Structure formats: C-alpha cells, structure tokens
Amino acid sequence: MQGLMMDTPLLISSLIQHAERHHGDTEIVSRLVEGGIHRYDYRGAHRRARKLANALGALGVEKSDRIGTLAWNGFRHLEAFYGISGMGAVMHTINPRLFPEQITYIVNHAEDSYVLFDLTFAPLIEKLAPMCKSVKGWIVMTDRAHMPQAGIPNLLCYEDLVNAQPDDYEWPELDERTASSLCYTSGTTGNPKGVLYSHRSTVLHAYAAALPDALNISSRDVMLPVVPMFHANAWALPYSCALVGTKMVLPGYQLDGKSLFELFETERVTVSAGVPTVWLALLQHMSQNKLKFSTMNRTVIGGSACPPAMIRSFQEDFGVQVLHAWGMTEMSPLGTVSTFKSKHLDLPKDSKLAIQSKQGRSIFGVDLKIVDDAGKELPWDGKAFGNLLVRGPWISNGYFKGEGGDPLRKDEKGRDWFPTGDVATIDPDGYMQITDRSKDVIKSGGEWISSIDLENAAVAHPAVAEAAVIGIRHPKWDERPLLLVVKKKDTQVTREELLKFFEGKVAKWSMPDDVVFVEQLPHTATGKLLKTKLREDFKDYKLPTA
Numbered sequence: 001m002q003g004l005m006m007d008t009p010l011l012i013s014s015l016i017q018h019a020e021r022h023h024g025d026t027e028i029v030s031r032l033v034e035g036g037i038h039r040y041d042y043r044g045a046h047r048r049a050r051k052l053a054n055a056l057g058a059l060g061v062e063k064s065d066r067i068g069t070l071a072w073n074g075f076r077h078l079e080a081f082y083g084i085s086g087m088g089a090v091m092h093t094i095n096p097r098l099f100p101e102q103i104t105y106i107v108n109h110a111e112d113s114y115v116l117f118d119l120t121f122a123p124l125i126e127k128l129a130p131m132c133k134s135v136k137g138w139i140v141m142t143d144r145a146h147m148p149q150a151g152i153p154n155l156l157c158y159e160d161l162v163n164a165q166p167d168d169y170e171w172p173e174l175d176e177r178t179a180s181s182l183c184y185t186s187g188t189t190g191n192p193k194g195v196l197y198s199h200r201s202t203v204l205h206a207y208a209a210a211l212p213d214a215l216n217i218s219s220r221d222v223m224l225p226v227v228p229m230f231h232a233n234a235w236a237l238p239y240s241c242a243l244v245g246t247k248m249v250l251p252g253y254q255l256d257g258k259s260l261f262e263l264f265e266t267e268r269v270t271v272s273a274g275v276p277t278v279w280l281a282l283l284q285h286m287s288q289n290k291l292k293f294s295t296m297n298r299t300v301i302g303g304s305a306c307p308p309a310m311i312r313s314f315q316e317d318f319g320v321q322v323l324h325a326w327g328m329t330e331m332s333p334l335g336t337v338s339t340f341k342s343k344h345l346d347l348p349k350d351s352k353l354a355i356q357s358k359q360g361r362s363i364f365g366v367d368l369k370i371v372d373d374a375g376k377e378l379p380w381d382g383k384a385f386g387n388l389l390v391r392g393p394w395i396s397n398g399y400f401k402g403e404g405g406d407p408l409r410k411d412e413k414g415r416d417w418f419p420t421g422d423v424a425t426i427d428p429d430g431y432m433q434i435t436d437r438s439k440d441v442i443k444s445g446g447e448w449i450s451s452i453d454l455e456n457a458a459v460a461h462p463a464v465a466e467a468a469v470i471g472i473r474h475p476k477w478d479e480r481p482l483l484l485v486v487k488k489k490d491t492q493v494t495r496e497e498l499l500k501f502f503e504g505k506v507a508k509w510s511m512p513d514d515v516v517f518v519e520q521l522p523h524t525a526t527g528k529l530l531k532t533k534l535r536e537d538f539k540d541y542k543l544p545t546a
C-alpha cells in the first residue's frame with residue numbers, strides 16, 4: 001500500500017522561493033571584487049535569479065546545459081546558483097586556484113556552453129578562451145562601467161544581460177533527480193573527476209546540514225562562509241542558509257585576517273565556516289592586534305583535520321565554539337560533525353577537547369562503516385582503524401561521463417558503498433576520527449603512524465605556525481616520519497626542542513625521526529597540505545636514523 005502524500009519534487013528553486021516568501025527582507029551582503037559593499041535581500045536575490053534564468057534562456061541555454069562559473073563568494077555568484085540550477089541547467093563551479101591546464105581540461109570535459117566569471121579572472125580567461133571550444137560566450141559578472149579591456153572572444157556583460165530581462169519567470173517543475181550542479185574534485189593524481197549533484201540530493205543535504213547537531217544555523221544567525229562557493233558549493237551553505245533564512249555575508253576575494261575580521265564585526269556575523277589554513281591567518285591577525293569578536297560565537301572547521309590547538313585557541317582565547325566537520329565533494333559535502341551529547345556537557349575541558357578533535361558523528365542520511373583490506377567490517381571501539389566507507393542519498397554513485405570507472409563497492413547484501421579514501425576509527429558513541437588519507441598514513445615496521453596526530457602535536461608548540469608529516473623510506477622500518485615545520489614570525493625553536501616537545505604526547509615509536517624547517521608548505525587548490533609534492537621534494541631525503 002502506498003502512502004497518501006503529495007509527491008512534490010524537491011527542487012533548488014523551492015529553496016529560494018521559500019527564502020523570498022518567509023525571509024524576503026533578510027540581507028545578503030557582499031564585498032565586491034570591484035570595491036565596496038553590495039547589499040540586498042532574499043527578495044532581491046530571487047528576483048535577479050529569475051532575470052538571470054530569462055537571460056540564459058535568451059542566449060539559447062537549455063535544460064542540462066552546463067554553465068561554468070569562475071568566481072568568489074558574492075551576490076551574483078549566488079544568483080547563478082539559483083538561476084542556473086532552477087531553470088534545469090547545470091551549475092558548474094570551477095576552482096580558479098587550479099592550474100590553467102586543469103581549468104581548460106575541466107571546461108572541455110564538462111562542455112560548458114557559457115562561463116560566468118569575476119573581473120579578477122579576466123587575464124586568466126583571456127589565456128584559456130582559445131582552448132575552450134564548447135564555450136559560446138564568456139559572461140563577466142560586473143556592470144558596463146567595469147567591463148575589462150581584455151581580448152576575450154564573445155565577451156558579455158552580466159548586468160546588461162540581467163537588466164534587459166523581465167523578472168517574471170516560472171521555475172519549471174523538474175524531476176527532482178535532474179542534475180543540478182557539477183563540481184570537479186581536485187584529485188592529486190589523474191584527471192579531475194566531476195561530481196554531479198541532483199536537485200533531490202541538494203535539498204535533502206540542505207535540510208540535514210542545517211540541523212542543530214550539524215551546522216546549527218537559523219534565521220537568527222548571520223553566516224559568513226569563508227569556504228569558497230567553488231569548494232563543494234561552499235559546503236552547500238547557499239542552500240542551507242536559504243532553507244532557514246540566514247543572513248549571508250559573502251567576503252569576495254579578500255580572505256586575509258584583517259579583511260575578514262572587519263567584515264565579521266561590521267556585519268555582526270555569528271557563525272562562519274572554512275578550512276584550518278584560513279583560520280590560521282585570522283587568529284594570528286587577531287592575536288597580534290589584541291582583537292576580540294563581538295558577535296561571532298561559533299565556526300565550522302573542516303576540509304582538513306582541525307588541530308586541537310586551534311580548537312582550544314578559538315574557544316578559550318576568542319570565545320568561539322568550534323564545530324569540527326568532515327566530508328568530501330562526493331558527499332555534497334557534509335558527512336560528520338563533532339557536537340556533544342548531553343552526557344558530555346559536564347566533562348572536564350580536556351575530555352571535551354578530545355571529543356571535538358574527532359571529526360564527529362554522522363548526520364542523519366549518512367551511513368558510515370570502517371572495513372579492513374578484505375572488506376570485513378571493523379568494530380566501533382575507537383581503536384580499530386580501517387577504510388572508511390559511506391552511503392546515503394547525497395553521496396555520489398559515479399563520476400560525470402563515467403570518468404575513473406565505477407567507484408562503488410558492494411557489501412555482502414549487494415548494497416553500494418562509496419570508499420572515501422580515508423582511514424578512520426569510530427568509537428562506541430559513533431564519533432568518527434580520521435587517522436589519515438590512506439595514501440598519507442606512514443607504515444613503519446608493520447605499524448601505522450597517523451601523520452595527522454603528529455601534525456596536531458607539532459602545531460601545539462607556540463613557535464609552530466604550520467606542520468606537515470610525511471613518510472620517508474627507511475632501510476629497516478620501511479617508512480619513518482619526517483616533520484616539516486613553518487615557524488611563526490619572530491619565533492625560535494630548534495630541532496631538538498621540537499622533538500622533545502613530542503615526548504609524552506605521542507607513542508615513542510611514532511615520534512618523528514627528523515625535523516626540517518621550511519619557509520612555507522605547498523597546498524592544494526582547496527587549502528589542504530599537498531603531500532604528493534612534499535613526498536616528491538623529499539624523496540631522496542636521508543633520515544639520521546637510516
């Protein structure tokens with residue numbers, strides 16, 4: 001017997017419609033690439049998203065066409081999120097920090113028919129355009145007064161296109177499984193692979209991500225997503241914020257500590273989200289200038305492991321609660337968030353910090369398990385570690401155009417699981433902790449050493465700004481850990497002092513064999529440590545213990 005419930009499709013257009021109807025005067029504030037601040041509200045955003053849909057229709061864009069964007073977090077990019085997906089086309093966010101050859105590859109692979117871009121990227125587009133054969137027009141997201149003088153073929157002005165259109169547009173009632181957006185993972189090896197979201201997966205994820213034990217956002221919040229809209233759709237915040245009517249503050253390209261702090265204060269931001277590397281810069285700026293937040297009370301940190309020292313500093317020095325989260329582009333992206341259960345509330349500070357340092361419990365909709373190399377499920381005892389597999393309605397079941405083959409693994413009941421490539425433990429309360437990416441774990445004499453544990457321990461030292469640990473070949477132990485350290489400005493620390501600092505904090509056999517001080521560490525386009533490059537750079541390094 002079937003239930004007697006309406007079968008209304010879950011559509012991205014319904015999110016912005018809801019936001020307009022119930023939070024029409026809630027502000028959306030953007031720091032512009034052209035300079036200055038732009039303000040309007042959900043009513044204005046919805047109106048212009050409809051005009052954009054009309055404009056793209058007039059250019060001949062049809063359902064399923066891919067429309068690329070190379071843009072920072074700003075109001076026009078938000079309009080594109082809704083206008084493009086809402087009309088049934090596919091919103092394709094491109095990470096501008098990738099190498100130009102990768103961007104060209106991605107545009108060609110996606111067969112983008114138009115690309116919208118911020119002024120900042122005009123020189124880049126000028127270089128790429130001749131290689132991007134599918135692109136019929138390059139739409140610069142600015143007004144007539146700021147049009148670049150670049151030699152870009154078929155250059156169109158966003159404001160001209162939008163202003164020429166009426167705002168009466170009826171969002172089509174699409175099948176909820178229709179593709180809505182596309183985001184390529186910045187894999188460190190092989191070609192980038194396209195993750196293709198649907199309307200259904202996006203709306204379900206937006207619900208789950210907004211919940212109190214997840215990102216915990218509401219209509220009383222002011223959210224400033226530092227995480228860029230090209231990194232897994234800014235962790236889907238443009239959708240969750242519309243779903244609950246959160247004021248959004250979009251910071252543009254100025255992500256340095258000073259600019260961010262200014263915006264946090266002037267816009268009375270209560271909650272934010274970003275990767276550990278951006279917080280490093282903000283916290284340093286605030287410490288150096290003895291600044292405090294007036295309204296900010298929590299932040300989501302994910303994308304890489306958040307070191308306990310950073311969680312402590314945010315909470316104890318700046319009064320900001322950290323929500324440590326884990327996910328991946330293939331998971332829309334949210335998988336787990338570390339929030340307390342009521343039984344944890346009265347625990348001592350250090351025990352609470354240990355819980356928050358884990359990546360957390362899965363949000364409803366994400367099923368997790370850890371397995372050994374033979375695929376056998378491992379216990380949730382907080383000790384056994386294994387390959388982390390996931391399944392759920394907002395988790396990929398393949399890549400765009402079948403790139404890379406079938407990624408899924410079947411269990412004994414024939415159900416599909418997506419292998420995350422992460423190694424993790426899960427404790428009896430369901431808190432998952434990432435040990436490492438499976439490729440980064442250091443295999444020493446049959447034991448596994450977590451590079452994340454060593455990095456977390458190293459950054460707790462007051463002179464360490466950033467740390468990376470990689471495995472170096474060793475004649476006796478296969479691999480041993482090498483610690484690479486960027487010192488904080490105007491601080492001193494020696495190799496011996498650092499090694500001593502590890503004593504009592506990690507098992508003796510897992511202590512790094514050596515320390516190298518470096519000026520900076522390489523990062524991926526989404527701010528993660530680029531360990532493939534470090535392993536390449538240090539492949540001939542001779543450890544003193546070898």
Ligand code: AMP
Binds near residue numbers: 186421
């Ligand atoms: P991406 O799809 O580029 O965001 O990368 C996803 C990967 O980032 C995950 O598979 C993890 O390896 C890593 N990651 C994301 N969040 C965390 C976290 N909180 N702690 C450790 N690793 C993380």
